[in-house]
Amino acid sequence: MERAWSAVFARPGLTEFSCPVPTLAAEGLDRCGPAHYAKGGEMAGGKKKGGGGKSAVNAARGQMPGKGKPWGTIIAVVVVLVLAVGVFGYAYSRISDQNAAQAALAQWQPSDSNKDPSxxxxxxxxxxxxxxxxxxxxxxxxxxxxxxxxxxxxxxxxxxxxxxxxxxxxxxxxxxxxxxxxxxxxxxxxxxxxxxxxxxxxxxxxxxxxxxxxxxxxxxxxxxxxxxxxxxxxxxxxxxxxxxxxxxxxxxxxxxxxxxxxxxxxxxxxxxxxxxxxxxxxxxxxxxxxxxxxxxxAANEQGGTPPPSGSGAAPTSTTASK
Known part of the structure; x- marks a missing residue:
C-alpha cells in the first residue's frame, strides 16, 4: 500500500496532500493520501475511524440533554394552591355552618310576641x-x-x-x-x-x-x-x-x-x-x-346587696338584688 501511494505521489506536480482525482478534489472529498486518514476518512477495509466534520458535531449536539422543566417550582406552586383552596374551603364551611346554626336558633330568640320560646x-x-x-x-x-x-x-x-x-x-x-x-x-x-x-x-x-x-x-x-x-x-x-x-x-x-x-x-x-x-x-x-x-x-333593695346579717362583709356597690 505504501509503495502504491509513493508511486502516485512520485508523479510530477503531485504532493502528499494532493488528490490525483480532480473530480473528488473539486467536490471537497479529499480521499487521497495521509490527509484523508488524518481527517478520519475510510480506513482499510472500508471502515471509518470516527465521525468527522459538521455531521459529527450536529450528532453530538442532538445527543446533549435539553434544559429540563422546573418541576420543583411547579410542584411547589401546586402545593400552595391546594393548601389555599383547602384553607378557603374550610373557612367557608365554618362560616356556612355558623350561619346555619344561627338561622336554626333564630326561632328560639325571645321577643315581645314570643316571650318564652323555651x-x-x-x-x-x-x-x-x-x-x-x-x-x-x-x-x-x-x-x-x-x-x-x-x-x-x-x-x-x-x-x-x-x-x-x-x-x-x-x-x-x-x-x-x-x-x-x-x-x-x-x-x-x-x-x-x-x-x-x-x-x-x-x-x-x-x-x-x-x-x-x-x-x-x-x-x-x-x-x-x-x-x-x-x-x-x-x-x-x-x-x-x-x-x-x-x-x-x-x-x-x-x-x-x-x-x-x-x-x-x-x-x-x-x-x-x-x-x-x-x-x-x-x-x-x-x-x-x-x-x-x-x-x-331583699325584694325592695336598691343599689347593691347588703351582706347577710352576721357575715361581717361590707356592702358591695355592684348592681345586685332589688
Whole structure:
C-alpha cells in the first residue's frame, strides 16, 4: 500500500496532500493520501475511524440533554394552591355552618310576641319562684329540685361571666346568679369527661351570663338551669342545649332582676378562685324552706346587696338584688 501511494505521489506536480482525482478534489472529498486518514476518512477495509466534520458535531449536539422543566417550582406552586383552596374551603364551611346554626336558633330568640320560646322545647320544666329571698352563708336551703333553679339563695351571687368551675359550687350562690339572668350548665362528673366536657366548656368559656360546674349525683348527664326553668339531657350534642341557652340567657321576660351584674364579687363575698363548696348531704331541719321562712326579704333593695346579717362583709356597690 505504501509503495502504491509513493508511486502516485512520485508523479510530477503531485504532493502528499494532493488528490490525483480532480473530480473528488473539486467536490471537497479529499480521499487521497495521509490527509484523508488524518481527517478520519475510510480506513482499510472500508471502515471509518470516527465521525468527522459538521455531521459529527450536529450528532453530538442532538445527543446533549435539553434544559429540563422546573418541576420543583411547579410542584411547589401546586402545593400552595391546594393548601389555599383547602384553607378557603374550610373557612367557608365554618362560616356556612355558623350561619346555619344561627338561622336554626333564630326561632328560639325571645321577643315581645314570643316571650318564652323555651315552652316549645321538649322536656323543659317551668316553675314559678319568688325572688329576692336571701340566706346567710352558713344557712342551707331545702331546695325542691336538684340542681335547684329558683327559690331562696345566698346574698352573694356566683360569678357567671363565662366561667368554668372545676369543682362543684354551693347551690345557694349558683341560684342567685340565675336570678341575674344567667344559665347554669351542671354535669355529672362520672358521665361527662374528655371531649364531652370540652364541648360544654366551649359553650360557656368567655360568654357572659354563663357558668359550668360539676354536680355530683346528677340523675342525667347534663342539666341546664335558668331562673324558673330546667332541662335535663343525656348527651352534650343534644340540640336542645343550644335552644335552651338561646331562649333563656338574659331573657328579660323570664328572670327577676333585669340589668343585675354577673361580675365576680371577690374575696369575703364570693371568690371565684375559691368558691364555697357544694354540700351533697341532705339539708337538716334548720334549712330554709322553699317558702322563704327564715330568709331575708331583699325584694325592695336598691343599689347593691347588703351582706347577710352576721357575715361581717361590707356592702358591695355592684348592681345586685332589688
Amino acid at each position: 315552652t316549645k322545647i321538649q322536656g323543659v320544666v317551668i316553675k314559678d319562684y319568688k325572688s329576692g329571698q336571701h340566706v346567710q352563708p352558713t344557712q342551707r336551703v331545702a331546695y325542691d329540685q336538684s340542681p335547684p333553679f329558683g327559690g331562696p339563695h345566698d346574698g352573694f351571687w356566683a360569678d357567671c361571666q363565662g366561667i368554668v368551675y372545676p369543682n362543684a359550687v354551693r347551690s345557694e350562690n349558683m341560684v342567685h346568679a340565675l336570678e341575674h339572668g344567667s344559665v347554669w350548665i351542671a354535669y355529672n362528673p362520672d358521665k361527662i369527661k374528655g371531649g364531652d366536657l370540652t364541648t360544654l366548656k366551649n359553650k360557656v368559656q368567655g360568654k357572659q351570663f354563663m357558668m359550668l360546674s360539676p354536680y355530683p349525683g346528677l340523675d342525667k348527664a347534663v342539666s341546664l338551669q335558668s331562673w324558673g326553668h330546667q332541662l335535663k339531657v343525656d348527651s352534650v350534642t343534644d340540640p336542645r342545649i343550644d335552644e335552651f341557652i338561646s331562649a333563656l340567657r338574659t331573657n328579660q321576660y323570664e328572670y327577676p332582676e333585669v340589668g343585675a351584674s354577673c361580675d365576680a364579687l371577690g374575696p369575703g363575698q364570693f371568690d371565684p378562685a375559691n368558691p364555697p363548696p357544694f354540700d351533697p348531704s341532705k339539708p337538716g331541719p334548720d334549712a330554709v324552706p322553699m317558702t322563704g321562712t327564715g330568709a331575708q326579704d
